[in-house]
Amino acid sequence: MKKILAIISCIMMNLFVSVQSEGAVTDSSYYGFTVKFDATLGRPPDVAYLCLVDDIGEWWNADHTFSGKSSNLTLDATFNGCFCEKLENGGFVRHMSVVFAEPGKVLRMQGGLGPLQSMAVTGTMTFLFAVEGVGTRLTVTYSVGGYTPGGLAKMAGIVDTVLGEQIGRYTKYCGK
Numbered sequence: 001m002k003k004i005l006a007i008i009s010c011i012m013m014n015l016f017v018s019v020q021s022e023g024a025v026t027d028s029s030y031y032g033f034t035v036k037f038d039a040t041l042g043r044p045p046d047v048a049y050l051c052l053v054d055d056i057g058e059w060w061n062a063d064h065t066f067s068g069k070s071s072n073l074t075l076d077a078t079f080n081g082c083f084c085e086k087l088e089n090g091g092f093v094r095h096m097s098v099v100f101a102e103p104g105k106v107l108r109m110q111g112g113l114g115p116l117q118s119m120a121v122t123g124t125m126t127f128l129f130a131v132e133g134v135g136t137r138l139t140v141t142y143s144v145g146g147y148t149p150g151g152l153a154k155m156a157g158i159v160d161t162v163l164g165e166q167i168g169r170y171t172k173y174c175g176k
Contacts, residue, residue, distance in 0.1 A: 023164040025156045032145030033156035037167045041136040045129035046104035048136040051174035053077045059173035077101040121146030
């Protein structure tokens with residue numbers, strides 16, 4: 001009986017998280033796309049911001065890292081900051097550069113995540129934190145533009161899925 005209750009509890013939690021975090025491809029063409037996610041967090045914006053910046057290695061899926069270890073990720077939201085990953089033998093990956101940080105309100109980064117990094121594209125990702133009741137209304141937008149053979153429109157759904165998973169994990173982590 002305890003096992004059944006645990007399974008039902010997990011299902012209900014996943015339903016709650018998926019209802020609280022919604023994403024979509026809002027625009028797509030040969031030369032670029034935009035994906036947008038909206039989520040509601042039960043914590044105030046300053047705490048939600050810190051969950052994103054200070055704890056990224058706790059909630060980011062290790063399957064979407066180069067090292068296979070999310071603990072190798074850091075997000076330094078300071079002047080010339082970096083969303084970076086340590087690799088073995090002193091190597092590193094600069095996933096994105098921080099270009100705007102207003103703690104508790106806005107975090108904006110530029111760069112191409114995952115396979116986008118090897119393409120002739122650039123991306124701008126913005127996290128907006130707004131007060132909603134006693135919690136936070138989070139809006140994440142990632143706009144990517146440039147050139148790659150075959151066009152970027154085909155990448156929009158893939159990025160939406162992978163980034164949506166990360167936003168869902170963040171929402172679940174920060175909501176604890």
